[in-house]
Each structure stands twice: as C-alpha cells, then as structure tokens.
Amino acid sequence: MLISGPPFRWHWTETGMNIGQASAASGVSAKMIRYYESIGLIPKPSRTDAGYRVYTETEVRTLGFIRRARDLGLSIERIGLLVGLWLDHGRSSADVKRIATEHVAELESRILELIAMRDTLQALAKSCHGDQRPECPILHELEGGGARRAAAPRRPAGPRPAAPGPAA
Amino acid sequence: MLISGPPFRWHWTETGMNIGQASAASGVSAKMIRYYESIGLIPKPSRTDAGYRVYTETEVRTLGFIRRARDLGLSIERIGLLVGLWLDHGRSSADVKRIATEHVAELESRILELIAMRDTLQALAKSCHGDQRPECPILHELEGGGARRAAAPRRPAGPRPAAPGPAA
DNA sequence: GTGGGGATTCCCATGATGGGAAGGTCAAGC
DNA sequence: GCTTGACCTTCCCATCATGGGAATCCCCAC
Incomplete structure (x- = not known):
C-alpha cells in the first residue's frame, strides 16, 4: 500500500479521493465503506470511467462522523438516524x-x-x-452447586458494543 | 437401536429424555443442544429407532453446566475446556x-x-x-469537533457477553 | 509495455442464537 | 382403526459488523 501519496494532485478543494484515500482519511476500512454503501447508510458515490468510486471531502466527513459514532458503540441503525439529523438543519x-x-x-x-x-x-x-x-x-x-447469582435475564441481542476490529 | 436389553432396563434411573425434556430440564434450547452437538461440545447422544435423540441424566447435567457457564459469559471454546476439566478427576x-x-x-x-x-x-x-x-x-x-475520548482500540471480537436469548 | 499496487465484485466466515420449512413420529382421543 | 396436534428430524437462512480472499480489471511509474 504505502501512500507514496500523490505529490500535489489534490489541493484540498473537491479532493476526489478514491476509496483507499477516503479510508485512510476517515479511518473506516474500504470494506466497511462499501458495506455502508450497500446497506444505504451512505449514498452511492460517483465513479470514474473505470468504475472506481470517487469521494468528495463532504463524503469523507460523513465517514468520519460514522466512525466516531461507531467508536461510541452506536448501532448502524442509530448512526443512520444521527446522520440524517446531522444533515437536517431543521432538526431538534x-x-x-x-x-x-x-x-x-x-x-x-x-x-x-x-x-x-x-x-x-x-x-x-x-x-x-x-x-x-x-x-x-x-x-x-x-455443576449447579451454588445459588443462582450473576447473569442477567439473557439479554436480547444486546447493544452492540463497538467495532470488532482487527483480531478475530 | 434402543436398548436391546430386557423389557425394562430403565426404571427411572437413566431417565431417557427426548430433546424437549432435556431442554426444559437444563434451560438450554433444543436448537442450542443440537448446535452444541454439531460443534462437538457435547457427545452425540443415543437415538431411538425413529431417530429421536435420547438424553440421560448425566447428559442433562452437562447441559446445565454449559448453560451456567454461558450465563457467566464464557465462550463456547472456554466452556469446552471447562467441561473437559470437569470430567477429568485428575485435573488441577x-x-x-x-x-x-x-x-x-x-x-x-x-x-x-x-x-x-x-x-x-x-x-x-x-x-x-x-x-x-x-x-x-x-x-x-x-463531526470531529471535540477531542478524542472514549472508545478503546477497537476490541478484537470481544469476549462474548452472554447468551442473546429470547427477544431478537 | 510491463509490473505492482490498488480497485472492482462476489462469496465465505465469524459467534451464538433464533426462525421456519418440509417431512416423519408419537400418543391421546374418538 | 384413524385423525389430530404436539413434537421430533434435517436443512437453510438471518442476525450484526467485520474481515479474508479469489478472480479480474485498472492505473501509473518505469
């Protein structure tokens, strides 16, 4: 990989990053970016003639928003709601x-x-x-020897804790 | 195959429960019992001529052991180790x-x-x-406005919390 | 024009669980 | 006996968010 990085091609205005750059800039893996797109959490980005996804600064900011929300353990569903509110300036x-x-x-x-x-x-x-x-x-x-203690009433699919991450 | 033996080998000792009864007695769902068997956590029980699984008191006790371990949030893998130690009277x-x-x-x-x-x-x-x-x-x-706080280094598949249970 | 890195899509796996379909069985009631 | 309904069987699918990897294509620097 290595970001030998385009020396200057992107002067920060309408960057136009590909998925790898958007990933590095937002902290969201390329795999997850595609997944978020597939489930409709983020809109479909434009593509180059060759079919490469192209992300704008704005889209990268949204990815960063999503990553921080995930870091707080929010579910994708709730993050979707938050992104909606974030973009809605008439929100409460x-x-x-x-x-x-x-x-x-x-x-x-x-x-x-x-x-x-x-x-x-x-x-x-x-x-x-x-x-x-x-x-x-x-x-x-x-073995059943002790009195029943810990262990709550078997949680209902629990509140996702956070992002699993690397090791698995 | 059923106990080819004498007409009444099982007078109440060696209960011989079907999966539904074993489930009720152990608190482990029938689905999970079959799953535990499929992954080798528990041995394959004997079957009636019709193919019904038959569980002995001993096997039901093992299922109870497993359920309590799950209630403490232990992974199936660790439970397997514990069951092994439990049955090994020479354990440390x-x-x-x-x-x-x-x-x-x-x-x-x-x-x-x-x-x-x-x-x-x-x-x-x-x-x-x-x-x-x-x-x-x-x-x-x-949005990225605040200082980075919470959220640990993205946990590695985490220590399963417990059993999801009913609602889902 | 070639090579290597990166992009694309598609499928599979995870962990522990539930849901449900399609079909066989058992036991009770008539 | 025969029906009925509850129960069993296997098999496949879904979850939730994520990663791995294959096969194929693209881009750019040399």
Whole structure:
C-alpha cells in the first residue's frame, strides 16, 4: 500500500479521493465503506470511467462522523438516524439527545450485566486454590452447586458494543 | 437401536429424555443442544429407532453446566475446556482458575470500554439542550469537533457477553 | 509495455442464537 | 382403526459488523 501519496494532485478543494484515500482519511476500512454503501447508510458515490468510486471531502466527513459514532458503540441503525439529523438543519436537538440517551441506557444495562458476571467469577476464582488439587469451587458452582447469582435475564441481542476490529 | 436389553432396563434411573425434556430440564434450547452437538461440545447422544435423540441424566447435567457457564459469559471454546476439566478427576484446579481468570480479565476490559463510551456519551447528552433548537454538542463531537475520548482500540471480537436469548 | 499496487465484485466466515420449512413420529382421543 | 396436534428430524437462512480472499480489471511509474 504505502501512500507514496500523490505529490500535489489534490489541493484540498473537491479532493476526489478514491476509496483507499477516503479510508485512510476517515479511518473506516474500504470494506466497511462499501458495506455502508450497500446497506444505504451512505449514498452511492460517483465513479470514474473505470468504475472506481470517487469521494468528495463532504463524503469523507460523513465517514468520519460514522466512525466516531461507531467508536461510541452506536448501532448502524442509530448512526443512520444521527446522520440524517446531522444533515437536517431543521432538526431538534431533542431528537439527537433521545437517541444518545437510549444508547447510554443500553450501555448501562450491558455494563451491569458484565459487572455481575465479572464479580461472580472473580469471587469464585478467588476462592479457588489454583494448585494441583482437583477441588474447585468454580466447577462446583457450574455443576449447579451454588445459588443462582450473576447473569442477567439473557439479554436480547444486546447493544452492540463497538467495532470488532482487527483480531478475530 | 434402543436398548436391546430386557423389557425394562430403565426404571427411572437413566431417565431417557427426548430433546424437549432435556431442554426444559437444563434451560438450554433444543436448537442450542443440537448446535452444541454439531460443534462437538457435547457427545452425540443415543437415538431411538425413529431417530429421536435420547438424553440421560448425566447428559442433562452437562447441559446445565454449559448453560451456567454461558450465563457467566464464557465462550463456547472456554466452556469446552471447562467441561473437559470437569470430567477429568485428575485435573488441577489451577487450570480451571486460569481459564476463569482470563475471562475475568476480558470482562474487565470490556467493561472499561463500555464505561468510557457511556461516560463520553452521557456527558455529551447532558450538555445537549434537548429542545427544538438544532444546535447539539453530540453532533458537534461526532463531526470531529471535540477531542478524542472514549472508545478503546477497537476490541478484537470481544469476549462474548452472554447468551442473546429470547427477544431478537 | 510491463509490473505492482490498488480497485472492482462476489462469496465465505465469524459467534451464538433464533426462525421456519418440509417431512416423519408419537400418543391421546374418538 | 384413524385423525389430530404436539413434537421430533434435517436443512437453510438471518442476525450484526467485520474481515479474508479469489478472480479480474485498472492505473501509473518505469
């Protein structure tokens, strides 16, 4: 790859970047840019004669907006709503705030679930000798030995946490 | 094939439940039981002449073990290891503890990520008027206006939180 | 004109789960 | 006996956001 970079071709006015440059500039992978286009989150960009996608500064800004929203763990669906409001100068900040608040609530419940799990497991691990002997309160609990604790009521498809990213 | 043996080999010991009963008894959906079997997490149960799966009390106990582990957010992979240790009476509790501790660490980092997201978004929402006016610090931040905050380095496929469950 | 990097599309995989179709089985009621 | 409905079977599809990779084409610097 390497951005040996066009020495000067783009004087920042109507840049006209290809997908690789738009990706580097926005922090959204080319794969994801195409995906966002396919699901209608972003409009179809113009193309060169050869079929290469061409992105304007404006479109790259939108991609940056989307990336930051993803970094806050917002779902694609909500991001779509936010982008719509962002572009709508007649919007009400109340609508934006409501979306954010809903997400905060979901993050909160997700956090509580995870904390409950962590606390339960941490307590069990703490009481486990962790030596060569086979006796282990962790296994005993999983066997059904302990009282039911952690683990919320099985969350409904949960509030996507964020972007999975590289490793998989 | 059914127990070719004497007319009543199973008097109540060796219950012999079908998948629906095993599901009800263990709290694991029939769909998941079949899935666990397909990926080798549990062994293939015996079948009736008609092809119905037949589960013994022992197998149902294993399913319960798996469900509780899932409730603690453990991945199928780790659960497989735990089941193996559980059945291995020569195990070292250290191995069990290590698995639990690794999971606690993953839960912890996940929690920190979510908290960072929540805090950022909560602060932004708080500073948003939430009225009819269009000005909104949330959108301003997403536009790239604010300093980079929350959102960890894009988690690597994260430590599955728990079981999605019913609603979806 | 050639080579290498980048673009294109298309398909597949992930993790853990559910939904549903098409067809076979069992048990209870008439 | 026969019907009915609940249950089982397998198989495929969808989720959510993302990456991997193949096959093919394009662009630009040499």
